[in-house]
Amino acid sequence: MFNLQTVLFAFVLLALLLLAGRFLKQKVQVFQKLYLPASVVAGVLALLLGPEVLGAIATARGGNVGFLAGGLFSENIRAVWSQAPGVFINIVFAALFLGETIPPPQDIWRKAAPQVVFGQTLAWGQYVVGILATLLVLGPLFGAHPISATLIEIGFEGGHGTAGGMADTLKELGYTDGADLAIGLATVGIVSGIVLGTALADWGRRKGHVTAVNHHVTEPEEIPDLNVITETPEVRRHRARLLRNLLIDPLSINFAIVGMAIAIGWLILEALRWVESMTWGGEDGFAIFQFVPLFPVALIGGIITQSLLNRLGLGVLVIRSMVQNIAGVALDVVVVAAIASISLKVIGGNLAVFLILSGAGILWNVLIFLWWAPRIFPSYWFEKGIGDMGQSMGVTATGILLLRMVDPDNRTGAFEGFAYKQLFFEPIVGGGLFTAAAPVLISRFGLLPILALTAGLLLFWLILGYALIRTFREPKSSH
Template identity: 30%
Template sequence: MSVNDFLLDFAFASLFIVIGQLIRAKVPLVQKFFVPASMIAGFIALVLGNQGLNVLPFSNSIGSYPGVLIILIFAAVGMGGFSFSKTKFKSEVERVGSYFSYKVLAQAIQFAFAPLFGVLVISELFPEINYGFGFLLASGFSGGHGTAAAVGSAMAELGFTDATDIGMTCATVGILSGIFGGLFFIKIGTKRGWTKYIESFQYISGDLKTGLIKDEKNRGSMGKETVASVVLDPLAWHLALLLIASGAGFLANGWIKDAIGLDLPSYLLAFLIGMAMFLCFQKTGVGHYMDNTVISRISGTATDYLVFFGIASIKISVIVEYAIPLLLLLLFGMVLVVLTLMYFGAAMNKGSWFERSLFVWGYSTGVFAIGFILLRIVDPENKSKTLNDTALAGPLTTPFEMFAWSMAPSMLLCGQHWQFIILYIVIFAACILLNRVFKWWWLKMPLNRPAEQEF
């Protein structure tokens, strides 16, 4: 691939992302279901690309872009750092503690039971399918397109060459399920009194529908200038830091593999290096000249292009080949996320259970943005404190995710599948036990129970 191929690939991707945004802004049906612009663009490119009408001059490398972009995204997650308020945690331990265990359970239920279904059902019905197949559902649903690309790439290196396409399909179905399913549950929730901050499903702002912010007073800032632009552009400063972490993660993977033969995912190492840089910057004062909003915007941009390339590069022939086992896996995945929302969500969240559970539903089927959009609909002013508790619990749940994303491919494909599955079954059971022991179990309360602040 030449530099010109790289330029044209991203130029065409940009064209279709712009078209996707215009469609989102003008087509009511698309607005109604909150389909992201990058996803619209990806589907158009899939139809017009070499898997469809074959009229787009994409290079043969578009399938490799997601695996590279995810390194940058994970570097941004690490460099974004973390914050933890012990005082707030102690004063609101019941709400935050139960929500933390619920978030961990929402991940563990996919990490444990999707691979278990793959081992006990799919691999029995289809012996040619390996034990890593089931985890691709979790990588797509709980992880989204970025994680699906990372896990798929890791499995491909271990011999499961179709993993990325299957993971991307799971991620695409997951996001669509998150959007359509979330709106479906919101309609039911408003009718049955589960929602506490809106009375009608029609409460949706025009900005959320179209994706275009018309009123200037509603337009937020993309970040602060922390370095003088006459010396170095602030965006270049932040991008340079992220690329350093990304490149270092890639190089570290090669060094570790050559030295001891351990093939760790590059995105994991980029995350760890980004975290180390964050801690170093906090000690040396460099962190004062970093703006997390700019870091987040760069990461978000990479995510949009990753979604586009992830969908556009799906090999339809692979999906057709795995159609029946993939359909079974996706149906089982839907059972898991509905169970997480309606049973465990009601049991493990006391006040405002629906709003908090719906947010978890959103990022358990795709990305944080879907959860945020759904929460904006049912709780536009964050009265349920869901976002506050997510920020507080985030650093504590990250290790459970990172271990799964980094270790699942090798463990599931190299004979340690039962160790991995049992580990997350234990974590799943521990979350339930924790809530029962501390009496954070409210399953017997009515679903139309009071809002959070009313307890």
């Protein structure tokens, strides 16, 4: 057991590790060329200084090194870190749509239909590839757990945050090695996404697929906010009046709004669990919501919270940049703590499974980009496709980084499509409801039914894509 003082020191150490990660990133050219987030560098540093590396080296050498057997961090500190990802990921997802005015679905579809189709194709294909690999290779040859079929989507499409947030669910379902493998896959995804994306960008320039050529790239921090509540002088004056009347600091009110979003998500999830327990999920029934973590429902809570604030005339209280800073700190905690808590022994014990899933995920993403993007996008296919490919292999920032490599001035409109796509994308996959439910569904129904479901959804998006392609070509043929 640990007390509040241990929690404080655990997060002080995380903050110091983040500073060290930022320093190393500025000093080490390899980290700069890979555009690795400082949180990833800090997490790897914590892993190296923990029991898995430093502690193992000290134990192997023997002698009077007992104090280093657990690395530089005490067991209680590591216990806090191991629980942090599942808690702080709720803040990240609750804040995702706070401060934005979400346009009607038909407007989003009209502006970003090819982008939505392409992103969904990548995501559902990761399930199909993972399930096929598990059915045909990983299960028969290596005795892999059936839930390993979901790890490509959790680690690649979801990233470190989702992988860390899903740890408790995977353990509850009996797949104790899953969390470490998912976080390892997320690390492979972000590195391979940047390396292969950079190589593809260079290839695209040489082949003439890239229209805007500019080699100066700045590191991305966030998705372009296309639907942020307009910060006019009147909005700022209205906000100032409200804050003055409420006698509260802007940071405090925005943190409280994020908390309100999480609370609404928790109430929704508890209500769903109650309904499930009283109906289909009763004794010996099929229960799914008891295994669903809070974070995908917290995202829905954020949308509801923003809608309620807008209806009450209080929407201006949400300062989008401040909410993003709150979410950014939470995401840094998730990434550092998740990587620091990886068990290298688990990955080493499942090395074949880990390498096959990594290779299958990378191959799927690259091949779909090269085959599907030129067909689904009527113009600027390279610029519009590479952002989604980057996101599907690491984090959203990877996608934006690759977009900036090939279209730094946003001449192609790829940023808009990429941002609008998130509204159709995040609530479902990449950390959404299906990401949370997939391990439960496989545990309950087995691999073949979920293969049929995900393959059907993949086929649906491919058919819808071909329907879009025909509508793009019709005006040209009738002209």
